[in-house]
Amino acid sequence: MNLFRNNIFNLIETNIVGRKTNGQTIYSYSNVNKAFTQGIEIQGSWNPIKKLSIKGGYQLLYAKDLEAIEKFKSGTVYARDRITKQSFELKPNHYFGLYGRSRHQFNLNVNYFMNQNKDNINFRINYRGKYALVDSNNNSYLDRYDDFINRHIITNISYNKFVTKNIGIQIFIKNILGYKDVDNLLNIPGRIYSFKLKFNK
Structure with a gap:
Protein backbone atom coordinates (compact mmCIF):
# COMPACT_ATOMS: atom_id res chain seq x y z
CA MET A 1 0.00 0.00 0.00
CA ASN A 2 1.27 3.46 -0.88
CA LEU A 3 0.00 6.74 0.55
CA PHE A 4 0.99 9.75 -1.55
CA ARG A 5 0.74 13.52 -1.64
CA ASN A 6 2.20 15.67 -4.42
CA ASN A 7 2.19 19.47 -4.44
CA ILE A 8 2.29 20.78 -8.00
CA PHE A 9 3.14 24.28 -9.23
CA ASN A 10 2.35 25.73 -12.68
CA LEU A 11 0.47 22.67 -13.88
CA ILE A 12 -0.47 22.84 -17.57
CA GLU A 13 -3.97 21.42 -17.98
CA THR A 14 -5.33 20.19 -21.32
CA ASN A 15 -9.02 21.00 -21.77
CA ILE A 16 -11.47 19.92 -24.47
CA VAL A 17 -13.34 22.93 -25.86
CA GLY A 18 -15.13 21.39 -28.83
CA ARG A 19 -15.05 19.04 -31.80
CA LYS A 20 -14.72 19.59 -35.53
CA THR A 21 -17.31 18.27 -37.96
CA ASN A 22 -15.06 15.27 -38.67
CA GLY A 23 -15.05 14.32 -34.97
CA GLN A 24 -11.55 15.60 -34.25
CA THR A 25 -11.21 17.05 -30.76
CA ILE A 26 -10.26 20.71 -30.22
CA TYR A 27 -8.09 21.40 -27.18
CA SER A 28 -7.09 24.45 -25.18
CA TYR A 29 -4.48 24.79 -22.45
CA SER A 30 -4.69 26.47 -19.07
CA ASN A 31 -2.26 27.03 -16.22
CA VAL A 32 -3.03 25.90 -12.67
CA ASN A 33 -0.78 27.84 -10.31
CA LYS A 34 -1.03 25.49 -7.33
CA LYS A 51 0.31 -21.97 -13.65
CA LEU A 52 -2.02 -19.23 -12.46
CA SER A 53 -1.07 -15.62 -11.73
CA ILE A 54 -3.54 -13.05 -10.36
CA LYS A 55 -2.60 -9.39 -9.96
CA GLY A 56 -4.73 -6.45 -8.95
CA GLY A 57 -4.53 -2.79 -8.09
CA TYR A 58 -6.70 0.02 -6.77
CA GLN A 59 -6.22 3.79 -6.61
CA LEU A 60 -8.11 6.42 -4.65
CA LEU A 61 -7.21 9.86 -6.01
CA TYR A 62 -7.99 13.43 -5.01
CA ALA A 63 -6.61 15.96 -7.52
CA LYS A 64 -7.56 19.58 -6.89
CA ASP A 65 -6.69 23.18 -7.68
CA LEU A 66 -5.90 25.02 -4.43
CA GLU A 67 -7.14 28.35 -5.79
CA ALA A 68 -10.42 26.72 -6.81
CA ILE A 69 -10.87 25.40 -3.27
CA GLU A 70 -10.53 28.95 -1.92
CA LYS A 71 -13.02 30.26 -4.50
CA PHE A 72 -15.63 27.73 -3.41
CA LYS A 73 -14.99 28.56 0.26
CA SER A 74 -15.49 32.27 -0.44
CA GLY A 75 -18.98 31.68 -1.87
CA THR A 76 -18.24 33.25 -5.24
CA VAL A 77 -18.82 30.21 -7.49
CA TYR A 78 -22.28 29.63 -8.94
CA ALA A 79 -24.10 27.15 -11.15
CA ARG A 80 -27.39 27.45 -13.03
CA ASP A 81 -30.36 25.14 -12.55
CA ARG A 82 -31.03 23.54 -15.94
CA ILE A 83 -34.80 23.59 -15.47
CA THR A 84 -35.52 26.88 -13.70
CA LYS A 85 -32.45 28.69 -15.12
CA GLN A 86 -31.91 30.18 -11.66
CA SER A 87 -28.33 30.60 -10.38
CA PHE A 88 -27.35 29.18 -7.01
CA GLU A 89 -24.22 29.27 -4.89
CA LEU A 90 -21.94 26.23 -4.82
CA LYS A 91 -20.50 24.91 -1.58
CA PRO A 92 -16.93 23.63 -1.06
CA ASN A 93 -18.10 19.99 -1.16
CA HIS A 94 -19.55 20.61 -4.65
CA TYR A 95 -16.04 21.03 -6.09
CA PHE A 96 -14.91 17.77 -7.73
CA GLY A 97 -11.34 18.52 -8.76
CA LEU A 98 -9.12 18.61 -11.83
CA TYR A 99 -10.35 17.49 -15.23
CA GLY A 100 -9.71 13.98 -16.51
CA ARG A 101 -9.09 12.40 -13.10
CA SER A 102 -11.25 9.63 -11.68
CA ARG A 103 -11.66 9.30 -7.94
CA HIS A 104 -11.55 5.49 -8.15
CA GLN A 105 -9.68 3.13 -10.49
CA PHE A 106 -9.27 -0.63 -10.27
CA ASN A 107 -7.57 -3.28 -12.39
CA LEU A 108 -7.40 -7.08 -12.27
CA ASN A 109 -5.13 -9.24 -14.41
CA VAL A 110 -5.46 -13.05 -14.54
CA ASN A 111 -2.86 -15.03 -16.47
CA TYR A 112 -3.02 -18.82 -16.92
CA PHE A 113 -0.04 -20.65 -18.45
CA MET A 114 -1.21 -23.80 -20.17
CA ASN A 115 2.09 -25.64 -20.71
CA GLN A 116 5.88 -25.36 -20.68
CA ASN A 117 5.80 -23.49 -24.00
CA LYS A 118 4.15 -20.63 -22.08
CA ASP A 119 0.97 -20.76 -24.13
CA ASN A 120 -1.40 -18.69 -22.06
CA ILE A 121 -4.81 -17.13 -21.63
CA ASN A 122 -4.87 -13.60 -20.22
CA PHE A 123 -7.96 -11.87 -18.84
CA ARG A 124 -7.94 -8.23 -17.76
CA ILE A 125 -10.54 -5.98 -16.13
CA ASN A 126 -10.13 -2.20 -15.90
CA TYR A 127 -12.63 -0.12 -13.94
CA ARG A 128 -12.65 3.66 -14.08
CA GLY A 129 -14.86 5.87 -11.94
CA LYS A 130 -16.67 8.89 -13.30
CA TYR A 131 -14.66 11.90 -14.52
CA ALA A 132 -15.19 14.95 -16.69
CA LEU A 133 -13.26 16.53 -19.53
CA VAL A 134 -15.10 19.85 -19.92
CA ASP A 135 -16.71 22.58 -17.83
CA SER A 136 -20.25 22.07 -19.10
CA ASN A 137 -21.95 24.70 -16.91
CA ASN A 138 -19.48 27.48 -17.79
CA ASN A 139 -18.41 28.55 -14.30
CA SER A 140 -14.71 27.74 -14.95
CA TYR A 141 -14.61 24.88 -12.43
CA LEU A 142 -15.43 21.18 -12.35
CA ASP A 143 -18.28 20.65 -9.91
CA ARG A 144 -20.89 17.98 -9.27
CA TYR A 145 -23.37 19.73 -11.59
CA TYR A 159 -4.98 -16.29 -26.15
CA ASN A 160 -1.28 -16.70 -26.97
CA LYS A 161 -0.05 -19.87 -28.65
CA PHE A 162 3.47 -20.80 -29.77
CA VAL A 163 3.08 -22.92 -32.92
CA THR A 164 6.84 -23.45 -33.12
CA LYS A 165 9.79 -22.08 -31.18
CA ASN A 166 9.88 -18.98 -33.41
CA ILE A 167 6.26 -18.60 -34.52
CA GLY A 168 3.37 -17.58 -32.32
CA ILE A 169 -0.22 -16.50 -32.72
CA GLN A 170 -2.38 -14.20 -30.62
CA ILE A 171 -6.16 -13.98 -30.63
CA PHE A 172 -7.43 -10.88 -28.85
CA ILE A 173 -10.86 -9.58 -27.89
CA LYS A 174 -10.85 -6.05 -26.49
CA ASN A 175 -13.82 -4.60 -24.63
CA ILE A 176 -15.74 -7.88 -24.36
CA LEU A 177 -18.82 -6.19 -22.89
CA GLY A 178 -18.96 -3.75 -25.81
CA TYR A 179 -18.96 -0.56 -23.74
CA LYS A 180 -19.32 2.62 -25.85
CA ASP A 181 -19.67 6.34 -25.24
CA VAL A 182 -19.77 7.84 -28.72
CA ASP A 183 -20.12 11.40 -27.41
CA ASN A 184 -17.05 11.38 -25.17
CA LEU A 185 -14.79 8.36 -25.74
CA LEU A 186 -13.97 8.06 -29.41
CA ASN A 187 -10.99 5.83 -28.56
CA ILE A 188 -13.38 3.12 -27.30
CA PRO A 189 -15.50 2.28 -30.37
CA GLY A 190 -16.90 -0.97 -28.96
CA ARG A 191 -15.85 -4.61 -29.06
CA ILE A 192 -12.71 -5.25 -31.14
CA TYR A 193 -11.41 -8.59 -32.43
CA SER A 194 -7.84 -9.02 -33.61
CA PHE A 195 -5.45 -11.73 -34.72
CA LYS A 196 -1.67 -11.52 -34.80
CA LEU A 197 1.00 -13.78 -36.22
CA LYS A 198 4.36 -13.24 -34.52
CA PHE A 199 7.81 -14.25 -35.72
CA ASN A 200 10.80 -14.36 -33.35
CA LYS A 201 14.35 -14.64 -34.62
Missing part, protein backbone atom coordinates in the same frame (compact mmCIF):
# COMPACT_ATOMS: atom_id res chain seq x y z
CA ALA A 35 -2.55 22.03 -7.20
CA PHE A 36 -2.16 18.78 -5.35
CA THR A 37 -2.76 15.08 -5.88
CA GLN A 38 -3.16 12.75 -2.95
CA GLY A 39 -4.57 9.33 -2.27
CA ILE A 40 -3.88 5.65 -1.81
CA GLU A 41 -2.48 3.00 -4.15
CA ILE A 42 -2.88 -0.68 -3.34
CA GLN A 43 -1.32 -3.48 -5.40
CA GLY A 44 -1.22 -7.19 -4.80
CA SER A 45 -0.55 -10.53 -6.47
CA TRP A 46 -1.45 -14.15 -5.80
CA ASN A 47 -0.39 -17.45 -7.32
CA PRO A 48 -2.89 -20.08 -6.09
CA ILE A 49 -1.26 -22.68 -8.33
CA LYS A 50 1.98 -22.66 -10.30
CA ASP A 146 -21.15 19.36 -14.66
CA ASP A 147 -21.61 16.55 -17.19
CA PHE A 148 -19.46 13.55 -16.28
CA ILE A 149 -18.34 10.54 -18.26
CA ASN A 150 -19.99 7.61 -16.51
CA ARG A 151 -17.99 5.04 -14.59
CA HIS A 152 -17.31 2.02 -16.78
CA ILE A 153 -15.57 -1.34 -17.04
CA ILE A 154 -13.39 -2.49 -19.94
CA THR A 155 -12.64 -6.22 -20.14
CA ASN A 156 -10.09 -7.83 -22.46
CA ILE A 157 -9.09 -11.42 -23.14
CA SER A 158 -6.24 -12.84 -25.21
